[in-house]
Amino acid sequence: MVSGQRGTVGIGEVARAAGVSNGTVSNVLNHPSRVNADTATRVHEAIQRLGYVRNGIASQLRAGTRTTVGSIVLDIRNPFFTDVTRGIEDHLATADFTLMTASSDGDVVREQRFLRLFEEQGVGGVVVVPAGEDVQRLVELAGRGTPVVVLDVSLPGSSLSSVSVDDVEGGRLALEHLLAQGYERIDVVTGAAEVRQTRDRLRGARLACESHGLDPDRVLSVRTARTLDSAGAEEAIGRLVDESGTCPHAVFAMNDLMAIGVQRALRRRELYEPGRTAVVGYDDIDLAAELLVPLTSIRQPTHALGARAAEILLAPASQEAEQVVFQPELVVRESSLGTARR
Amino acid sequence: MVSGQRGTVGIGEVARAAGVSNGTVSNVLNHPSRVNADTATRVHEAIQRLGYVRNGIASQLRAGTRTTVGSIVLDIRNPFFTDVTRGIEDHLATADFTLMTASSDGDVVREQRFLRLFEEQGVGGVVVVPAGEDVQRLVELAGRGTPVVVLDVSLPGSSLSSVSVDDVEGGRLALEHLLAQGYERIDVVTGAAEVRQTRDRLRGARLACESHGLDPDRVLSVRTARTLDSAGAEEAIGRLVDESGTCPHAVFAMNDLMAIGVQRALRRRELYEPGRTAVVGYDDIDLAAELLVPLTSIRQPTHALGARAAEILLAPASQEAEQVVFQPELVVRESSLGTARR
DNA sequence: GTCCGTCGTTGGAACGTTTTAATAACGCCA
DNA sequence: TGGCGTTATTAAAACGTTCCAACGACGGAC
Numbered sequence: 001m002v003s004g005q006r007g008t009v010g011i012g013e014v015a016r017a018a019g020v021s022n023g024t025v026s027n028v029l030n031h032p033s034r035v036n037a038d039t040a041t042r043v044h045e046a047i048q049r050l051g052y053v054r055n056g057i058a059s060q061l062r063a064g065t066r067t068t069v070g071s072i073v074l075d076i077r078n079p080f081f082t083d084v085t086r087g088i089e090d091h092l093a094t095a096d097f098t099l100m101t102a103s104s105d106g107d108v109v110r111e112q113r114f115l116r117l118f119e120e121q122g123v124g125g126v127v128v129v130p131a132g133e134d135v136q137r138l139v140e141l142a143g144r145g146t147p148v149v150v151l152d153v154s155l156p157g158s159s160l161s162s163v164s165v166d167d168v169e170g171g172r173l174a175l176e177h178l179l180a181q182g183y184e185r186i187d188v189v190t191g192a193a194e195v196r197q198t199r200d201r202l203r204g205a206r207l208a209c210e211s212h213g214l215d216p217d218r219v220l221s222v223r224t225a226r227t228l229d230s231a232g233a234e235e236a237i238g239r240l241v242d243e244s245g246t247c248p249h250a251v252f253a254m255n256d257l258m259a260i261g262v263q264r265a266l267r268r269r270e271l272y273e274p275g276r277t278a279v280v281g282y283d284d285i286d287l288a289a290e291l292l293v294p295l296t297s298i299r300q301p302t303h304a305l306g307a308r309a310a311e312i313l314l315a316p317a318s319q320e321a322e323q324v325v326f327q328p329e330l331v332v333r334e335s336s337l338g339t340a341r342r
Numbered sequence: 343m344v345s346g347q348r349g350t351v352g353i354g355e356v357a358r359a360a361g362v363s364n365g366t367v368s369n370v371l372n373h374p375s376r377v378n379a380d381t382a383t384r385v386h387e388a389i390q391r392l393g394y395v396r397n398g399i400a401s402q403l404r405a406g407t408r409t410t411v412g413s414i415v416l417d418i419r420n421p422f423f424t425d426v427t428r429g430i431e432d433h434l435a436t437a438d439f440t441l442m443t444a445s446s447d448g449d450v451v452r453e454q455r456f457l458r459l460f461e462e463q464g465v466g467g468v469v470v471v472p473a474g475e476d477v478q479r480l481v482e483l484a485g486r487g488t489p490v491v492v493l494d495v496s497l498p499g500s501s502l503s504s505v506s507v508d509d510v511e512g513g514r515l516a517l518e519h520l521l522a523q524g525y526e527r528i529d530v531v532t533g534a535a536e537v538r539q540t541r542d543r544l545r546g547a548r549l550a551c552e553s554h555g556l557d558p559d560r561v562l563s564v565r566t567a568r569t570l571d572s573a574g575a576e577e578a579i580g581r582l583v584d585e586s587g588t589c590p591h592a593v594f595a596m597n598d599l600m601a602i603g604v605q606r607a608l609r610r611r612e613l614y615e616p617g618r619t620a621v622v623g624y625d626d627i628d629l630a631a632e633l634l635v636p637l638t639s640i641r642q643p644t645h646a647l648g649a650r651a652a653e654i655l656l657a658p659a660s661q662e663a664e665q666v667v668f669q670p671e672l673v674v675r676e677s678s679l680g681t682a683r684r
Numbered sequence: 685g686t687c688c689g690t691c692g693t694t695g696g697a698a699c700g701t702t703t704t705a706a707t708a709a710c711g712c713c714a
Numbered sequence: 715t716g717g718c719g720t721t722a723t724t725a726a727a728a729c730g731t732t733c734c735a736a737c738g739a740c741g742g743a744c
């Protein structure tokens with residue numbers, strides 16, 4: 001019951017100080033045209049003097065305006081997602097929105113928890129890279145009134161908008177490149193198989209094999225890593241090498257960090273000589289070109305991806321669901337060039 | 343803006359469906375022990391059936407509970423800040439808090455805008471890497487009741503808590519290493535000079551010179567880049583080389599991305615031969631070891647930095663301000679080893 | 685049989701805004 | 715002078731929740 005110490009200056013206090021009513025202060029803030037210039041300056045003075053800061057929570061409750069957007073990516077530390085996030089953030093800033101971020105680590109339960117948190121928070125929308133392939137929860141969320149844009153996954157025919165890069169094409173490009181150099185035994189390092197983009201890239205890889213008249217099951221060997229980062233890939237390839245006693249001829253990794261993990265695993269075992277093992281990554285992160293062995297990779301328009309997603313989210317209310325698909329691009333560097341074996 | 347579906351289910355509707363009062367539904371959600379088990383299941387059923395989602399905004403307004411924290415870093419794409427952010431996020435998740443992120447790009451105005459946005463949003467606290475050296479606005483913010491933890495800057499004697507790494511020591515370590523190898527002309531590549539950590543590292547660098555009996559002004563040449571990333575450094579060093587026609591003997595860059603920019607600038611001009619130019623970076627990002635020329639760098643405990651900041655923020659209300667200082671560590675790799683000149 | 689404590693529930697007040705309908709002041713025209 | 719439209723302001727009603735004081739029912743102690 002101790003009063004005063006609660007501290008926060010409210011609109012009422014400002015009103016009293018300026019000798020006007022609550023409503024007038026509110027009008028000064030939200031509809032300046034409705035209020036006399038003199039009173040306005042008097043109110044502004046009081047605001048300044050008292051250090052009043054509008055309580056956005058109360059404001060949101062009454063007015064229903066939303067100024068925040070949530071995003072969930074698989075792991076913010078992955079440069080691909082970092083760039084995408086920055087793209088979202090930049091576009092939102094133009095509309096004075098702020099972004100709440102979360103990493104699901106590919107865990108559907110974590111994703112679900114954050115979605116609920118965001119929804120309760122009353123976000124104006126959600127940009128999400130789905131952890132699983134089931135987007136039912138997202139459709140429900142959208143049905144309850146929170147706009148959803150799905151990122152990095154295309155959902156033809158869905159009621160949700162999506163922005164993605166053609167992963168089948170990306171996988172095809174990578175394999176096409178390796179096959180063109182004569183490699184016919186290729187290890188594919190993936191994370192959890194239920195991730196959509198992994199499956200699409202694999203599909204693209206298989207298509208490339210078939211178009212060369214090869215049996216994908218004989219060409220491709222999938223190696224599953226525990227995590228989607230360099231440590232996971234290093235461990236997976238390390239185990240493969242240690243157990244089989246042989247060194248892979250060519251490796252296609254699901255992202256550049258994993259490709260780097262592959263390079264590291266081989267280098268640590270002194271198996272990584274120029275031209276011995278071809279490595280192709282994915283994402284073409286900034287640093288791909290600066291590596292000990294510069295990395296061949298698949299480039300995606302990351303910043304644009306995020307910005308576009310934010311743009312769709314903020315677009316004036318529910319239009320038709322929109323499916324945007326960007327095209328990836330192969331960037332060849334040293335890591336995949338060399339004397340092909342077999 | 344976003345127009346939600348009209349039909350949001352409220353607590354009242356659930357209450358009616360379950361044949362109880364509003365208060366009881368609220369109790370089921372917030373104080374389950376107070377309510378009879380039978381009624382509880384009946385209410386839960388109704389919640390399930392109607393797809394009720396608690397309106398967190400209204401909840402926050404009445405109860406004053408805060409479940410979100412804001413963070414402002416210089417640039418989320420910089421791996422150092424990405425790791426720190428992830429550290430914050432991970433710690434917050436243990437308390438069911440979510441993180442709102444923003445990048446100030448070192449711009450005080452941008453920072454101020456985000457701070458205001460966060461405050462209005464009613465965040466439970468703010469973790470901020472200050473863009474300028476003036477933390478007055480932050481002190482005021484804290485005074486108005488929003489806990490603030492300052493990151494990557496130490497504020498001895500301030501009323502604000504801070505978590506930082508000893509940047510003077512970091513700068514000293516870097517220079518000590520270069521001087522020990524005989525380099526006596528060292529270019530320092532920085533971003534905007536008003537950034538505190540830049541100044542501290544420079545101070546450490548000067549101290550190292552003095553302790554070797556050298557005049558810092560003769561040893562060190564500061565090169566200011568427009569941006570804190572690899573592009574900025576590449577441009578700055580490129581200009582230096584093109585204009586002076588000479589190649590730097592040793593370079594100390596303010597972060598690893600900039601160090602990579604330096605390497606790139608020299609390599610593009612075919613001036614980057616082993617042992618010719620020593621380069622030391624800062625941050626020891628994951629990839630520093632995987633570069634074309636593995637990078638000597640100063641390592642900082644990034645994840646722990648963020649986690650500790652979040653921990654202080656969530657600590658049971660205003661204790662004494664706390665100043666945590668971590669120590670950096672020199673990691674020597676090839677980029678700084680070679681035949682010293684002069 | 686009365687008194688008291690506990691348990692479960694309830695109606696209504698609060699949280700700090702925005703919004704709306706109502707009011708007051710003023711000048712203008714008939 | 716009376717009627718009417720504009721403009722500036724106000725008091726009070728929302729928004730959806732949580733909190734609080736109060737209440738009835740029950741059972742055990744005296």
